[in-house]
Amino acid sequence: MENQTMGELLNQYGTTERLYSGDVVEGTVISSNSDEVMVNINYMADGILPKAEIPDGNPIDFKEGQKIKVYILKLDDGDGNVLLSLKKAFEIIVWDEFQKLFDGQITFNIKVKEAVKGGVVGLYKGASVFIPASQLALSYIEDLSSYIGMTLEVELSEYQMATKKVVASHKNVLKRQLAAQKSDQLSRINVDDQLTGTVVRLADYGAFVDLGAIDGLIHVSQMSWRRVKNPSEILNVGDVVDVIVLKVEREKEKVSLKLAQVQENPWETISTRYAVGDVVKGKVTRLMNFGAFVEVEEGVEGLVHISELSENHVTRPNEVVQVGDEIEVMVLELDVDNHRMSLSLKAVTGMDLEDYESLMPEEDSAPATLSDLFGDKLKNLKF
Structure with a gap:
């Protein structure tokens, strides 16, 4: 081996190109522990990705065989290994990814790092993504800190590469998911079906029952054989009730119900x-x-x-x-x-x-x- 040239060594390890500090290359995870990740970068020496160069600082998240893109800090860390950085790689490639995600309205996952004024901040490949409080959920969120540590599926609503401004919405993703669930449930509900739901709201004219992805309405006239002035005479919010489907209006997303157990007239x-x-x-x-x-x-x-x-x-x-x-x-x-x-x-x-x-x-x-x-x-x- 002492007589082998550098070119022969490179050919032996499967690459004919030289690597330089500052390159971003794709490698394969060989192993990981609590301090570092060892990566095969098709070079005569394996790469070492230390904990400090991982955005979330958790090497054990990386599994054997996983493909990752890394930045070459040094070709020799003093122990004969190539020193790598995931943080630096993300800084280079993430902005191109953001542009593709924004243009294609493609959803992706971020991990919430902290709650700030007006929303939360999450990380995507080391880059900060802001989610306004109004775009976190379908309803008002009282405690934003409850989202810290959560992984959310989001889509970009605003992106400016020059200022590194990235704004995302989790609410839009939830809306589409709910719409798909509603459509699916509506397609499976038929007249005379008996279902179980929870009373979620009372109005003068009836009670709304959560059936899963969609709410149904029990009109006051379908609660009892006798005249009911207010639904609260029969039901309370939180009651679990058995209902029978009277009518399904799929285009309007409306389901009319009656109580399954009505006292004999x-x-x-x-x-x-x-x-x-x-x-x-x-x-x-x-x-x-x-x-x-x-x-x-x-x-x-x-x-x-x-x-x-x-x-x-x-x-x-x-x-x-x-x-x-x-x-x-x-x-x-x-x-x-x-x-x-x-x-x-x-x-x-x-x-x-x-x-x-x-x-x-x-x-x-x-x-x-x-x-x-x-x-x-x-x-x-x-x-």
Whole structure:
């Protein structure tokens, strides 16, 4: 080997070109430890990349066989090895990369180094990249320091090589990802599907449910068989609910839902509990100019028309009853299809007290009918 020329040595190690300090060459990682990375640069001596010349200062991140571009600091570090720098290589090649990334709107990953006024700063191959706070996420971020150490996928929104100004956006990447997820989920949702979601927002007209990539709306009319004035009567933010898909508008990205478990509508079985002539107990819930509404069970209200409040002339319902009064009334008419019940107070108050008490059903028996209470007197009763 002592008689070999430099050219013969270079040929032996696979290259015919000389290397000089200041060159940027591609090499292959041979090994790494906590202090340095050894790199094969196709030269008669291997290259040493010390920890101090690595931007993130972590040699063990480099794996055997990995290709990297390095800058030659010295051809001989005193121990017969070529001294390399990744920092210097990045300083030379990164700006050309930034131009390509900017022109092609290509996304890339950066590691957040620090939080600064108005945003965070990340590193890409040793170069600083600024991400404004408004471009970090889809919603407002309270604590920017929570992003330190995170690796984010970004795209360049501004790049000026002359001033080394590099500004990126993570928000734009998230928007595209969300749009793709929405499109995918919308393509798979169909009418009558049963899904599980979380209530994320309440509005006067309904509740928004997070289904994953998209929110669906439960209109107030689809929350219960009874009239719901405000969604908060049924749901709370954070509730996990089972829902059924009523309608999918893919172009508008809208999904209409209803609660999967809605309590049985009492009007559907009301005929098994009430009949014309029954005397029932109820509570006055509302007073109108034309009469009083009486709730005979949860969700079932009947109307006592003003003419049925008393045998005497009544100008206003509050002359006879008040909201909250518990009274006994007689069923005059039952309209199951339209959810209407007509009641009479005067038919009950006009009865003979002794006859009424004797004919009232026991606590566990069926409600008294009109014929039970009046018998032949029914023929003479005027409504």
